[in-house]
Amino acid sequence: MSAIERPVVKPRPVYLNLVKIRLPLPGIVSILHRVSGAVLFLFAIPLLLAGVGASLASAESFAALKGFASHPLAKLVLLGFAWAYLHHFCAGIRYLLLDLHKGIELAPARQSSVVVLVVSLALTLIVGVRLW
Amino acid sequence: MVTRRQAVGAHYGLKDWLVQRVTAVLMALYTLLVLAIALWNGGIDHALWKSLFASGAFRLASFLFMVALLYHAWIGVRDIFMDYIKPVGLRLALEVATVAVLVAYLGWTIQLLWGVKA
Numbered sequence: 001m002s003a004i005e006r007p008v009v010k011p012r013p014v015y016l017n018l019v020k021i022r023l024p025l026p027g028i029v030s031i032l033h034r035v036s037g038a039v040l041f042l043f044a045i046p047l048l049l050a051g052v053g054a055s056l057a058s059a060e061s062f063a064a065l066k067g068f069a070s071h072p073l074a075k076l077v078l079l080g081f082a083w084a085y086l087h088h089f090c091a092g093i094r095y096l097l098l099d100l101h102k103g104i105e106l107a108p109a110r111q112s113s114v115v116v117l118v119v120s121l122a123l124t125l126i127v128g129v130r131l132w
Numbered sequence: 133m134v135t136r137r138q139a140v141g142a143h144y145g146l147k148d149w150l151v152q153r154v155t156a157v158l159m160a161l162y163t164l165l166v167l168a169i170a171l172w173n174g175g176i177d178h179a180l181w182k183s184l185f186a187s188g189a190f191r192l193a194s195f196l197f198m199v200a201l202l203y204h205a206w207i208g209v210r211d212i213f214m215d216y217i218k219p220v221g222l223r224l225a226l227e228v229a230t231v232a233v234l235v236a237y238l239g240w241t242i243q244l245l246w247g248v249k250a
Contacts, residue, residue, distance in 0.1 A: 034208075034212060037205075037208045037209075037212075038208075038209070038212060040205075041205045041208070041209055045201065045202075045205065045237055046237070049237060049240050049241065049244065052244055053240075053244050055178070055181055056181065056182065056185055056244065059178045062178040062181065063178070089160065089163070092156050092160070093160070096153060096156065096157070099153065
């Protein structure tokens, strides 16, 4: 669209249609940052508190918690939380760097979003190997 | 003399932006601390875990981590509500529920860290 054809008032998105939005890589990192944050808030914080409580109560409850966490389904859930935490962690560091004006050009910003996706998945894999 | 008059806005934006980053750094440092302790000792058994939480410094660090986490969660969740929940009444209700839950988590944290154990 040329400058002349463009309407005086540029149409702005007035709603966020999550189905229609096609996201570039940094956008994918961004929405996963949000999704992982929501998951951590909804499920990981209460589980963390309950887990710390049980682990400190007695040697028996510590062992019971360990036994519960060794169930394959529990491991899968833990792995999901590990990814959420690691992705949120890595993407957060990327945002801190962007705030310091490091890598704000298009190309490095795209590269760093790939790094976030790859590093958080690689670290999740390490957690998975340690879990199993 | 009126030097600067602002007519609009809630003016919590910059403060929250900064808080979100400061709390993030605090949590990252605590995460690395616990990870380092686990790696250094080749895992964490019950005795080590107990002795960790017996230390006043570690309890304080854990408390700071949780305060940072809960404040960080509040800003993040409120931002999500502001983006997706348009009806004001519903958004307010969700925000109140979120604050209630987060404050309850803080109480739970204090109980875990300093509570009397039978």
